[in-house]
Amino acid sequence: xxxxxxxxxxxxxxxxxxxxxxxxxxxxxxxxxxxxxxxxxxxxxxxxxxxxxxxxxxxxxxxxxxxxxxxxxxxxxxxxxxxxxxxxxxxxxxxxxxxxxxxxxxxxxxxxxxxxxxxxxxxxxxxxxxxxxxxxxxxxxxxxxxxxxxxxxxxxxxxxxxxxxxxxxxxxxxxxxxxxxxxxxxxxxxxxxxxxxxxxxxxxxxxxxxxxxxxxxxxxxxxxxxxxxxxxxxxxxxxxxxxxxxxxxxxxxxxxxxxxxxxxxxxxxxxxxxxxxxxxxxxxxxxxxxxxxxxxxxxxxxxxxxxxxxxxxxxxxxxxxxxxxxxxxxxxxxxxxxxxxxxxxxxxxxxxxxxxxxxxxxxxxxxxxxxxxxxxxxxxxxxxxxxxxxxxxxxxxxxxxxxxxxxxxxxxxxxxxxxxxxx
Numbered sequence: 001x002x003x004x005x006x007x008x009x010x011x012x013x014x015x016x017x018x019x020x021x022x023x024x025x026x027x028x029x030x031x032x033x034x035x036x037x038x039x040x041x042x043x044x045x046x047x048x049x050x051x052x053x054x055x056x057x058x059x060x061x062x063x064x065x066x067x068x069x070x071x072x073x074x075x076x077x078x079x080x081x082x083x084x085x086x087x088x089x090x091x092x093x094x095x096x097x098x099x100x101x102x103x104x105x106x107x108x109x110x111x112x113x114x115x116x117x118x119x120x121x122x123x124x125x126x127x128x129x130x131x132x133x134x135x136x137x138x139x140x141x142x143x144x145x146x147x148x149x150x151x152x153x154x155x156x157x158x159x160x161x162x163x164x165x166x167x168x169x170x171x172x173x174x175x176x177x178x179x180x181x182x183x184x185x186x187x188x189x190x191x192x193x194x195x196x197x198x199x200x201x202x203x204x205x206x207x208x209x210x211x212x213x214x215x216x217x218x219x220x221x222x223x224x225x226x227x228x229x230x231x232x233x234x235x236x237x238x239x240x241x242x243x244x245x246x247x248x249x250x251x252x253x254x255x256x257x258x259x260x261x262x263x264x265x266x267x268x269x270x271x272x273x274x275x276x277x278x279x280x281x282x283x284x285x286x287x288x289x290x291x292x293x294x295x296x297x298x299x300x301x302x303x304x305x306x307x308x309x310x311x312x313x314x315x316x317x318x319x320x321x322x323x324x325x326x327x328x329x330x331x332x333x334x335x336x337x338x339x340x341x342x343x344x345x346x347x348x349x350x351x352x353x354x355x356x357x358x359x360x361x362x363x364x365x366x367x368x369x370x371x372x373x374x375x376x377x378x379x380x381x382x383x384x385x386x387x388x389x390x391x392x393x394x395x396x397x398x399x400x401x402x403x404x405x406x407x408x409x410x411x412x413x414x415x416x417x418x419x420x421x422x423x
Contacts, residue, residue: 027047027048027049027050028047028103028104028105029044029045029046029047029057029101029102029103029104029105030044030045030046030047030054030103030104030105030106030107030370030373030374031043031044031089031092031103031105031106031107031128031370032044032045032107032108032366032367032368032369032370032371032373033085033089033106033107033108033109033121033124033125033366033369034108034109034121034141034364034365034366034368034369035081035085035108035109035113035117035118035120035121036109036111036112036113036114036117036118036121036141036364037072037077037113037114037117037169037170037364038063038064038066038072038076038077038080038117039061039062039063039064039363039364039365040061040062040063040080040081040084040085040088041059041060041061041062041364041365041366041367042059042060042061042085042088042089042092042366043056043057043058043059043060043092043365043366043367043370044056044057044058044059044092044093044101044103045057045367045370045371045374047105047374050378051154052154053151053152053153053154054151054154054370054371054374056367057092057101058092058095059365059366059367060088060091060092061088061365061366062080062084062088063210064076064077064080065210066210067208067209067210070203070208071199072114074114074116074117075116077114077116077117078114078116078117078119078120081117081120081121082120085120085121085124086124089124089128102132103128103132103134104134105134105135105136105137105373105374105377106125106128106129106134106135106136106137106373107136107137107139107369107370107372107373107374108121108122108124108125108136108137108138108139108369108373109121109122109138109139109141109144109369110122110138110139110140110384110388110390110391110394110403111138111140111141111390111391111392111393111394111403112140112141112142112170112391112392112393112394113141113170113390113392114392115390115392118390118391118392119390121390122138122388122389122390126386126388129386130386135377135383135384136383136384137372137373137376137377137382137383137384138384138388138403138405139369139372139373139376140372140394140396140399141364141369141394142166142171142173142396143183143372143396143399144368144369144371144372145164145166145168145330145331145368146164146166146175146177146183146328146330147180147368147371147372147375148328148330148357148361148362148368148371149328149330149355149356149357150371150375151361151367151368151371152357155375155379157326157353157355158325158326158327158328158353158355159325159326160177160178160179160180161176161177161178161179161320161323161324162176162177162324162325162326162327162328163175163176163177163186163313163324163326163327163328163352164177164327164328164329164330165305165309165327165328165329165330165331165334165343166330166331167193167194167195167305167329167330167331167332167333167334167339168193168194168195168331168332168333169193169195169196169199169213169332169333170193170195170196171189171193171331172188172189172193172194172195172263172265172305173185173186173187173188173189173263173396174186174187174188174308174309174312175396176316176320176324180375180376180379180380181380181399181400183396183397183399184397185396185397186261186312186313186316187261187262187263187308187309187312188262188263189262189263189264189265190260190262190263190264191264191265191266192265192266192269193265194263194265194301194305194333195213195331195332195333196265197265197266197268197269197301198212198213198216198297198298198301198333199212199213200269200272201216201268201269201272201297201301202215202216202294204269204272204273204276204282205219205272205276205282205285205290205293205294206282206283206285206290207219213332213333213336214335214336216294216297216298217298217336217337217338219290219291219294219295220291220294220295220298220338222291223288223291223292223294223295224295226288226291232288235292240292240295240296241296243288243289243292244275244289244292244293244295244296245271245272245274245275245276245278245279245293245296245297246271246275247268247271247275247296247297247300248271248300249300249303249304249307250264250267250268250304251263251264251304251307251308252307259311261308261311261312261315262308263304263305263308264304265301265304268297268300268301268304271297271300272293272297275293276293298336298338299338302336302338302339302342303342305339305342306342306343306346309346310346324352325351325352325353326352326353326354326355327343327347327352327353327354327355328354328355328356329343329354329355329356330356330357330361330362331362332362332363332364333362334356334357334362335359335362335363340356380408381408381409382400382406382407382408383406383407383409384405384406384407385405385406385407387405388403388404388405389405391403
């Protein structure tokens with residue numbers, strides 16, 4: 001029989017003993033754990049000062065090789081986490097020729113993601129939290145991507161409110177963030193995510209790597225380098241269509257059809273599939289043809305994203321947009337240089353400052369989870385109870401209300417402003 005929520009145990013910091021005394025100084029060691037998909041990633045941060053970004057002690061990641069399976073197999077990902085998580089954390093906490101490190105806060109991805117993968121990280125974090133008598137924070141994965149640039153500035157930039165384009169293999173959304181826990185999704189994908197479309201398009205061109213997005217980007221870069229070197233002729237869009245495939249942007253305005261504040265990427269995969277099939281399959285394509293099609297599809301996907309962002313912002317009340325000074329592009333696809341260039345070209349003339357995390361912070365990583373947990377702990381006084389469950393689907397617009405297990409500490413006597421504590 002399930003235990004009613006009102007009768008479930010709640011572990012407060014007051015019951016955690018002497019290990020909580022460091023909170024009065026706000027200097028502490030943080031363990032970050034990310035296992036939402038197929039990357040096992042952990043890190044240790046030294047929160048040595050409240051006025052400076054935390055210092056990275058160490059960060060380790062083990063990525064599952066999915067080449068043979070042409071995609072992620074959930075059971076393989078779960079097994080990968082079970083095999084690698086404990087050894088990675090052990091390596092973090094026991095550096096050579098140094099004393100063992102005992103963290104004072106654990107931050108772990110609670111969702112969204114693959115339930116089996118998430119459960120490995122969540123249950124492991126619970127065990128460490130209980131054994132060490134320290135609090136843990138269950139973190140929203142997409143919130144972590146959104147907040148990543150703030151890690152580098154100790155939360156000073158971007159400043160709320162700001163916009164974020166979150167682009168990965170599982171999500172594509174434009175988000176307006178008014179505060180740490182107040183987010184509004186302005187546009188979402190109606191079918192598949194941008195990263196998924198890029199990956200599937202790359203497979204239609206014969207790529208079968210572990211990271212097809214970066215491989216497709218390299219194909220485009222090689223073509224552009226060959227044009228710059230005079231080895232290939234620079235082609236117009238019309239000439240590219242003759243050599244490559246026919247590509248058009250979805251959701252463009254038509255008479256009698258209302259505009260929609262949304263993204264749609266599935267049609268790009270269909271365009272590549274049909275275009276390549278007409279040419280006899282990818283094995284019949286020359287190296288240059290493959291590169292040109294890669295350029296066509298990458299350009300079109302990013303042009304569609306910029307087009308949809310521009311339209312969506314035109315639907316937002318002017319007074320709301322006027323208060324936005326920062327724009328973030330984060331998530332795995334956010335490391336693509338062409339996407340960054342198109343966003344800069346489209347929005348650099350606005351009043352918004354554009355923020356792009358370093359490539360190693362765009363992909364799933366424990367560092368963004370650690371920082372998000374730090375923000376939730378220090379700003380909102382939040383941590384998680386021991387009865388939390390991994391959450392495969394978690395609404396970014398309702399972070400606190402969509403799941404249970406939140407605990408809030410009275411931080412008024414600590415070095416945190418009372419006005420920063422969410423109601």
